Amino acid sequence: MELDLDLARKVLDAQPFSRLLEARITAFADGVATLEIDIRDELRQxxxxxxxxxxxxxxxxxxxxxAGTVAGxxxxxxxxxxDYLKPALGETLRARAEVVRAGRTRVVCRCDISTVDGDGVETLCAVAQGSIAVASGG
Known part of the structure; x- marks a missing residue:
C-alpha cells in the first residue's frame, strides 16, 4: 500500500483525539509533513x-x-x-516536520510549530525534535 496524502488524512481521521482537535494534514511527501489546527477557545489555557x-x-x-513518508x-x-519559544496566538496552529535521518529502526525528525494570523504571517512558537521507532512484527 502506497502512503500518500489521502491515506495520511485517513490515518489522522482514524485518531479520535485528532478529530476532537479538528486537526488536518496539509502536506505529506518526501520526508516532510504539515499538520494544521484552527485555534479556538477550547484549545486555550x-x-x-x-x-x-x-x-x-x-x-x-x-x-x-x-517519518511515515520515508519509513511506512x-x-x-x-x-x-x-521547547516553547513564544506564546501561541493567532488563527491557525501549523506544525511542519521534516526527516533529519532515517535509519532501519529509528527515524529522527525535527518540527517547527508556528501560529498563523489572519494576514498569513507565521510566528514560530515552538521547536521539537523526536525519535520515531519502526515497530517490529506488524
Missing amino acids: QNGLVHGGVLAYAADNTLTFA ANLVTAGFSI
Missing part, C-alpha cells in the same frame, strides 16, 4: 494562549507523519523534546 499540550500534540503527530505506516513515537 486560562491566559488565552494556546495550551502547551496542543503544541506538544501537534509536534508528536507531525514528527511521526514525517508501522511507526510509534519513541520520544521527543519540545
Whole structure:
C-alpha cells in the first residue's frame, strides 16, 4: 500500500483525539509533513494562549507523519523534546516536520510549530525534535 496524502488524512481521521482537535494534514511527501489546527477557545489555557499540550500534540503527530513518508505506516513515537519559544496566538496552529535521518529502526525528525494570523504571517512558537521507532512484527 502506497502512503500518500489521502491515506495520511485517513490515518489522522482514524485518531479520535485528532478529530476532537479538528486537526488536518496539509502536506505529506518526501520526508516532510504539515499538520494544521484552527485555534479556538477550547484549545486555550486560562491566559488565552494556546495550551502547551496542543503544541506538544501537534509536534508528536507531525514528527511521526514525517517519518511515515520515508519509513511506512508501522511507526510509534519513541520520544521527543519540545521547547516553547513564544506564546501561541493567532488563527491557525501549523506544525511542519521534516526527516533529519532515517535509519532501519529509528527515524529522527525535527518540527517547527508556528501560529498563523489572519494576514498569513507565521510566528514560530515552538521547536521539537523526536525519535520515531519502526515497530517490529506488524
